[in-house]
Amino acid sequence: MNNVIYGINGPVITVLGNTGLSMMEMVLVGNDRLVGEVIGISDKETTIQVYENTTGLAPGEQVTGTGGPLSATLGPGILDNIFDGIERPLKAIEAVSGDFISRRVNVSVLDEQREWDVTVCVKTGDQLSEGMVYATCPETQIITHKCMVPPGLSGTVEAVRPDGKYRLNDTVVTLRDEKGVLHDLTLCQKWPIRKPRPTARRLYADAPLVTGQRVIDTLFPVAKGGTAAIPGGFGTGKTMTQHQLAKWCDADIIIYIGCGERGNEMSQVLEEFSGLIDPKSGRPMTDRTALIANTSNMPVAAREASIYTGITLAEYYRDMGYHVAIMADSTSRWAEALREISGRLEEMPAEEGFPAYLPSRLSEFYERAGLFETLSGAAGSVTVIGAVSPQGSDFSEPVTQNTKRFTRCFWALDKSLAYARHYPAINWMSSYSEYLDDLSDWYKKNVGEDFLDCRTRITRILQEESKLMEIVRLIGADVLPDDQKLVIETARVIRVGFLQQNAYHKDDTYVPLKKQLGMMRAILHLHRSARAVLAAGIPISRILELGLFDKLIRMKYEVPNDNYEMLDGYIADIDNALTSLG
């Protein structure tokens, strides 16, 4: 069929007549064969969004269908790589088109020439069903890549190749399906990005994603396979928090999506991650990371696709039985891309110009997170952590509000905390986590029986402080009775010494759970003992003179991560100092 361009409006083009293209089909547009996707069809015209800059495109140029939806290529070589929003490798593009991304660069998604050390783990005659592993290869030094039978395919192994070096598109196993058709299985497969990859069943997520960030692990934990939103105005440290999580969380694989963000930030991630050594494996962080960079000046339609590309990569690694964490920075840019395309299509807008399908798109995305039993019987998870950039720092705007509905963790970043350079600027009063009950058994078993108890008491003190602060703001702190002054002092220790965490300090940037518990115990011990001393009639000024509170504030720097038994010494010091008063 001869389909030619009729209309062009920014990234949206139209083709007249019944084109025979199907919805969401990937098409190649114009003489430069730009990648596009069908987003609307009527009997009169077909609407296509183009993932590249449309300058210079002219009516009458060809539009060719590819017969399939926009798909991601999945295989070894994804990790330690950086892609744009439609999974084109930026390093390869650089080699072809130089420092600036020009159009019409045709590069293969994954390196087709590189040879992988493949171990074939099936033999002739084996029955294979979808999702089963037929070959493995070390993708990086720490991650073993598992080649799985693509979903929807099963059968008997007809032929296998011996172990050895193979390239991406070399056949390693030949499979005969029930109908007798032969399928060549290579090291890679394709999957449409907008469709969740199938799994056997959803599992109950009861283990936390340990991040080493005290305010998150202790106050608002997220489960492996959970969802979390980080909303915050500009300058509140969304990106910084995302970087910290990407660096330190205990997921096996990190997919970092820079969706409509700054170019310099992406180069920082690249530089920082390759220089940073993962303490567990002793290898650079990039060995377990894939980056998707669609900066704000790259084509807007590809920004819309980047989120889906990212989660498809994550699901692929999940199916191998890995725990994957996705950092999406920022989902607001993605929502704005939706709005922009929707505006070009002249759709009826809902709230603030966003299309009416914004909530359903958001929920589709977040629902792809979870802890699953994969088709091959392993357990793997995808944890989604999405940053939200509310317009005008107003949390009542549609993207924040709708994200709140579909995520179970909400880490609200606060402008006034950020102004006071209290980082991470997660507001302890307006944030929440719904995972606490799910995770309580894990914490009891793995950290300490009293972990959740300590947490409750810490939050109670913080809550009490915020009530007292209302009074203090009106009449000053001097008029408060001593026991309330004590609450304010303890809360200060919690805020400055516990919740505030220095990402640039070698010990403080990541704190193990046991040390977090130890710190809480020390703070609560001081609070309890000081209250007893007050009850004995000793004024608080004398307790403050001992400098115990300031000492606890500094303990985060002074106690090394590998020697948190030192914290017991603090408790002894507190006891000694306080008994000296009595």
Add this chain to the structure above:
Amino acid sequence: MVIEYMGIKEINGPLIVLDGVKNPSFEETVVIRLENGEERTGRIVKIEGERAVIQVFEGTHGVSLSNTRTRLTGHPVEMPLSSELLGRIFDGAGRPADGLGEIFPEKRRDINGTPINPVSRVYPRNFISTGISSIDCLMTLIRGQKLPIFSGSGMRHNELAAQIVRQAKIADKEAEFAIVFAAMGVKNDVADYFRRSFEESGVLSRVAMFLNFSNDPIIERILTPRCALTAAEYLAFDRGMHILVIMTDMTSYAEALREFSSSKGEIPGRKGYPGYLYSDLASLYERAGMIKGSGGSVTQIPILTMPNDDITHPVPDLTGYITEGQIVLDRTLDNSGIYPPVSVLPSLSRLMKDGIGEGFTRADHADVANQLFACCARVQEARSLASVIGEEELSPNDKKLLEFGRMFDSRFINQGYDESRSIDQTLDLGWELLSALPREELDRIDDKTLEGHYKPADEAPADE
């Protein structure tokens, strides 16, 4: 053979519609000749078959449905480039406006540019000394950064920008330094002020100015920053120079975009601005940076006036999400005569954390900056408490904080228009102010650093 199209189909504000066009291409430049011989330029912004919507840069006054002949040029809007650009003045659409004749181009480039590949970028970490304490210490400018000034009408943002240009130049003697100045919808006086101040500081021959005045056609304004940035990219990445781009005023630019969008009949987003305002602003701001293998850099200082001093207005809001920090000016400070009226708390430089400290500025820089920020936040709390219960009733510590706040405003923030402080002077001044506070207030600095620098008031040399 060139085809000319007689007459037009429709006129709507700055847009004209041409019918029966053969082979138009998207964003192609067209030349429209009026009966009286006047030529205007436009570009195709929408195509539907043989119908093309054209945006006319000079406006459509005097255009009728029949008095024009339109010709397609076959290429997008391009900017002629050569090193001769420096020392010249252009109009908002990139045409020479100083009567010195055409540029003899070495190259022509599409003014829309193409995105820098993120993997080709160098992460910027070279400190630019501006000689202004508040900026150098607390929101350090880094080469390759985009750091806007958020101001309001009537505040002294132009003086601040001119001072940065004047003083930043001195800091860099070894590399070639040049300025690209883009004025969008500014008053003639403002453009003239910048021209004079460039002349006074002797950099005029190193400046390329692109001027679109407030009475110039609004559509031209959409081209102005693009022409300027195309020139900047050429000078930086082809010629290896360090380019400082000053763009003023981004709010007028966004308003031009809004006007254009509404005449195109697009669905408006917040406050009537088009839904793609973010992407559009990003396509400008993201053209700052450094590239591997090229010695040059593009640093941007966009200036924008916040309507009604509202930082949540879409233009400052979206800008803040794209740029790497912001310098926010405050009207209360400005009214109390403090120059530059930099409001410290909402200001920020995202790149400073990797461009300061040992080897860049001074080992204690980060500590001083963090502590000053934290103290300023506490000063604010103390001030609001004082406004309720009166200063007399405050605790001694809060009183000290208030005193610190006053000194901070009048000695640290405030500095002369011609006064350039070195980073050492700035940091020492910071320590001097911090030393007036009790030691336990300084909880952001570890003991070792405090040992070396903290000198309580009685030991410190007396003021004045």
